[in-house]
Amino acid sequence: MSTPDVAVVETGVANLASVLAAWRRLGIAARRVLDPDEVRRADRVELPGVGAFGAAMDRLRSTGLDEALAGRVREGRPTLAICVGLQVLCDASEESPGIAGLGLVPGTVRRFPDRVRVPQFGWNRVEAPPGGPLESGWAYYANSYRLADPPPGWGAAITDHGGPFVAALWRGDVLACQFHPELSGAWGLAMLSRWMRGGLAGGAP
Amino acid sequence: MIAARILPCLDVKDGRVVKGVRFQGLYDAGDPAERAAAYEAQGADELVILDVSATTEGRKTAAETVRRVREVLSIPLTVGGGVRSVEDAGRLLDAGADKVAVNTAAVQDPAVISAIAQRFGRQCAILALDAAAREGGWEVVVSSGRQRTGRDAIAWAREAVARGAGEIVLTSWDRDGTRLGYDLDLLRAASSAVPVPIVASGGADSAEHLLQGLRAGADAVLAASIFHYGETTVGEVKAYLAAHGIEVRR
Numbered sequence: 126m127s128t129p130d131v132a133v134v135e136t137g138v139a140n141l142a143s144v145l146a147a148w149r150r151l152g153i154a155a156r157r158v159l160d161p162d163e164v165r166r167a168d169r170v171e172l173p174g175v176g177a178f179g180a181a182m183d184r185l186r187s188t189g190l191d192e193a194l195a196g197r198v199r200e201g202r203p204t205l206a207i208c209v210g211l212q213v214l215c216d217a218s219e220e221s222p223g224i225a226g227l228g229l230v231p232g233t234v235r236r237f238p239d240r241v242r243v244p245q246f247g248w249n250r251v252e253a254p255p256g257g258p259l260e261s262g263w264a265y266y267a268n269s270y271r272l273a274d275p276p277p278g279w280g281a282a283i284t285d286h287g288g289p290f291v292a293a294l295w296r297g298d299v300l301a302c303q304f305h306p307e308l309s310g311a312w313g314l315a316m317l318s319r320w321m322r323g324g325l326a327g328g329a330p
Numbered sequence: 331m332i333a334a335r336i337l338p339c340l341d342v343k344d345g346r347v348v349k350g351v352r353f354q355g356l357y358d359a360g361d362p363a364e365r366a367a368a369y370e371a372q373g374a375d376e377l378v379i380l381d382v383s384a385t386t387e388g389r390k391t392a393a394e395t396v397r398r399v400r401e402v403l404s405i406p407l408t409v410g411g412g413v414r415s416v417e418d419a420g421r422l423l424d425a426g427a428d429k430v431a432v433n434t435a436a437v438q439d440p441a442v443i444s445a446i447a448q449r450f451g452r453q454c455a456i457l458a459l460d461a462a463a464r465e466g467g468w469e470v471v472v473s474s475g476r477q478r479t480g481r482d483a484i485a486w487a488r489e490a491v492a493r494g495a496g497e498i499v500l501t502s503w504d505r506d507g508t509r510l511g512y513d514l515d516l517l518r519a520a521s522s523a524v525p526v527p528i529v530a531s532g533g534a535d536s537a538e539h540l541l542q543g544l545r546a547g548a549d550a551v552l553a554a555s556i557f558h559y560g561e562t563t564v565g566e567v568k569a570y571l572a573a574h575g576i577e578v579r580r
Contacts, residue, residue, distance in 0.1 A: 140424070140428070140450065142425065142427075143400065143407075143426060146400045147404065149401070150402075176450065177451065242526065242527050242549055243525050243526070244452065244453060244526065246526075246549070247332050247333060247335050247527070249333065263333065265375075266332075267428075268453075285331055286331070286332055305406075308406045309405075310405050313404060314404055
């Protein structure tokens, strides 16, 4: 294993072109995976944004990816979840009532209040505590739902759109971002690069 | 707080940028990928590519252009022009677009918007709405302004959002190309009528025009010529907006 690579979960509804292009710009080999065993085995796994919460959970359950991803997250193995990828780690979402999330992050994802633009489309802050895996900066968001309160047991970066909400969460080598690092310019590429390096350091046998 | 967005727009035909070449010739039929990278470096928040080809062959070239731009671009990319179906949208998304704008086809068959939103998510489904002033309001125009539809523009914006449009690129057909600034009344009416972000388009010729658009309720401002001509940069515009109290990403 000389060159680090990342396994990008092919969810079937996400548009992967931007995600894969970002890895190419960083010189990192990215491969698409759908097989749960491959997801278990891979050194580093990315779960990209995948549209609606309910559709994403259906897809994860029907393919057996839910258990594979949950196992990685529980063990703190290098896993990067983007946008709805963060949301499916939670208990549930107002977007799809009655559908359970993976339940790894305590809390329910709720819609932004009516007094602000929904969807939130555009660049917003990421306010990260010093010493964590993220640097504060501007990131690109495209979401209508968010986790309002930082959950216990997870490190968190915060931002604001009609009130504070979670921009990113981390625990072990798991990093979940509500924003899209692949669309967040030089700041986003630096974040992806750092996560790859952190995964190398923390995940090496 | 979410920042106001500056969106340079590239009109692309046969794989080359065609807008902004007529007057000063600073970017004589520029390369889209080079222009895209330059705009990102200047601080552009997103990029819009409008395919102005009229032929099937041109459409194929447009997908290739999107692919080349995606390789160098680390900010969101919206692509519009000639999108008629969910399949057209899928091809552009596969090529590397993040959002697809639908205009004439959505007016003719609003189910196109619903189909794109359901298949790819509403964050991908952008309505390009061209509006022309009439007595008491605005009407929708299609086919690059050649055809007035008689349909109320604000009512159409509401319907498109109900069908799943996640954002509206709102072009004033009266102002487009005039350099007189955006139709501010149109921006005020649309931004108060729908909850989704509004991108102001048509008529901007200065940083002051962009400021006016944002103050009138636009969440983002699209401009082509002021950047193409090299008269100003995205960075300079952002400095101006910040000095006037608008939050921008810098």
